[in-house]
Amino acid sequence: MLRSVPGTNDFFGKSKEYAFREPVFRHIVESAQRVLSASGAQTIHTPIFEYAEVLQKGVGTTSDIVVKKEMYTFEDRGGRILGLRPEPTASIVRSYNEHGMKVWPQPVRLFTWGPIFRAERHQKGRYKQFHQVDYEALGSSDPLVDAETIALMVQIYRELGLKHLEVKLGTVGDPEDRLRYNAYLRELFRPHAQELSEDSRTRLESNPMRILDSKSAADQQIASGLGVRPMLEFLGEEARAFHQAVVRYLEALEVGFSIDPSIVRGLDYYVRTAWEVHHANIGAKSALGGGGRYDGLSEMLGGSRVPGVGFGIGIERVAIAMEEEGVEAPTSPSLDLYLAPLDEAAKVEALQLAQKLRPQLQVEIGYSVKKVGKALEDATKKGARYAGLLGQGERMNRVTLKNLASGKQTQVAWNDVARWLGEQAEQPFAD
RNA sequence: GUGAGUGUAGCUCAGUUGGUUAGAGCACUGGUCUGUGGAUCCAGGGGUCGUGGGUUCAAAUCCCAUCACUCACCCCA
Numbered sequence: 001m002l003r004s005v006p007g008t009n010d011f012f013g014k015s016k017e018y019a020f021r022e023p024v025f026r027h028i029v030e031s032a033q034r035v036l037s038a039s040g041a042q043t044i045h046t047p048i049f050e051y052a053e054v055l056q057k058g059v060g061t062t063s064d065i066v067v068k069k070e071m072y073t074f075e076d077r078g079g080r081i082l083g084l085r086p087e088p089t090a091s092i093v094r095s096y097n098e099h100g101m102k103v104w105p106q107p108v109r110l111f112t113w114g115p116i117f118r119a120e121r122h123q124k125g126r127y128k129q130f131h132q133v134d135y136e137a138l139g140s141s142d143p144l145v146d147a148e149t150i151a152l153m154v155q156i157y158r159e160l161g162l163k164h165l166e167v168k169l170g171t172v173g174d175p176e177d178r179l180r181y182n183a184y185l186r187e188l189f190r191p192h193a194q195e196l197s198e199d200s201r202t203r204l205e206s207n208p209m210r211i212l213d214s215k216s217a218a219d220q221q222i223a224s225g226l227g228v229r230p231m232l233e234f235l236g237e238e239a240r241a242f243h244q245a246v247v248r249y250l251e252a253l254e255v256g257f258s259i260d261p262s263i264v265r266g267l268d269y270y271v272r273t274a275w276e277v278h279h280a281n282i283g284a285k286s287a288l289g290g291g292g293r294y295d296g297l298s299e300m301l302g303g304s305r306v307p308g309v310g311f312g313i314g315i316e317r318v319a320i321a322m323e324e325e326g327v328e329a330p331t332s333p334s335l336d337l338y339l340a341p342l343d344e345a346a347k348v349e350a351l352q353l354a355q356k357l358r359p360q361l362q363v364e365i366g367y368s369v370k371k372v373g374k375a376l377e378d379a380t381k382k383g384a385r386y387a388g389l390l391g392q393g394e395r396m397n398r399v400t401l402k403n404l405a406s407g408k409q410t411q412v413a414w415n416d417v418a419r420w421l422g423e424q425a426e427q428p429f430a431d
Numbered sequence: 432g433u434g435a436g437u438g439u440a441g442c443u444c445a446g447u448u449g450g451u452u453a454g455a456g457c458a459c460u461g462g463u464c465u466g467u468g469g470a471u472c473c474a475g476g477g478g479u480c481g482u483g484g485g486u487u488c489a490a491a492u493c494c495c496a497u498c499a500c501u502c503a504c505c506c507c508a
Contacts, residue, residue, distance in 0.1 A: 006499085006500080064507075070507095118508090123501080123503065124502070124503090125508080126507075131508090132508065210506095287507060290507080313508075314507090315508085316508075317508055371465075372467045372468085373464060373467060374468085375466090375468080376467060376469085377468050381468095381469085387468080392466080393466065400466090400467095402467075407468085
């Protein structure tokens, strides 16, 4: 039997996996949408594929996504090299430039949601196709925007009922700070290059900061033995003041967070603010989302200088966290009425009555003639509140409505069904 | 890319020291029940026992290979 590609998932109501239930997915997206819309952000949807160049420049040439070839690329019939987006920020910045959004009132605040692709070995909480809610604030370099962005992100998690959150705030400084820091690190580590892990030896030239958050015990031992000074000490005046401002604003907003200097965004072109949100008890893949400031990205994509800050929230990870915390799973909307035809003539009647009642009521029909007992059984299995029987005993545009919970039933004219069911709903304890 | 674990029905699993035609529960379809459901009882459909090869009179079971899935490492969402 043909199967789905490993690391991809089907989302539907009765999925065995909580994280892949469509109502859970929708609930997360809608909650995020509510929070972000309330803050005045606008929805945007960009294509899920772009010229590979856009996406590569968007994550940077030393990022794992490019280095480890984690981006799906393909050539179309016109010989264009395209890629499936490994993150949405580059597309949004590309769109901002392409449509001249710099003449809009700044900052332009956009959010989107949809599939993201990475060609990685999958495991729990990590998939080849996963989904993100993504928010970007473009056109302002005020630290207040960074603080609000973080606060909005946290607000979304709270809205979803998550409690065991850990917000880790860091800063990667300005590019020149990083140059200084990287030069310092290279000088420090170079004499010990032979002792470093293979990954870290590569990082020594490409991105020495990444050595610091290496999980290799040997690397850690070397680092602690050398007494590595933290990035914070290498910040320039402006970057330092910026970081302090973000901290101050976040304190004023009463967003709980901790300073974590080891937060180093995996993507290039991030500057200054960087953060991750983790969840206490979901184990290895604990990051629910992350974000940062990327003032240099627009120029990398050939546009003018546009400062920006934003975040991505992993929808599947959030769903796993919700399940861990026992957050009540939203369910599919319940069926109001199941119309069962009891003879051939009633089939078209069921269709007519259903059409008449939709969309005020959610109405499903039985598609084949069944005996009354089976019809009621079907209605019950479908989770309907009422069963509507159509057959010899009805006719003349009448239907027998039976409350499946109480067992009470009555015959009602078609024209009165909507009103009658409405009245019943208003007095749920009447029976 | 590296390491570990697991593969029997849609799902959860049983299957003895190798032994007839591979089983159960749940789910599904129908009957019990000709216009009154959720229960009971009965019946039915559904399996190339992951795949290929080997050992054997005989393999779901033993051996080898391979594939798939899961988890973990790296990195992140």
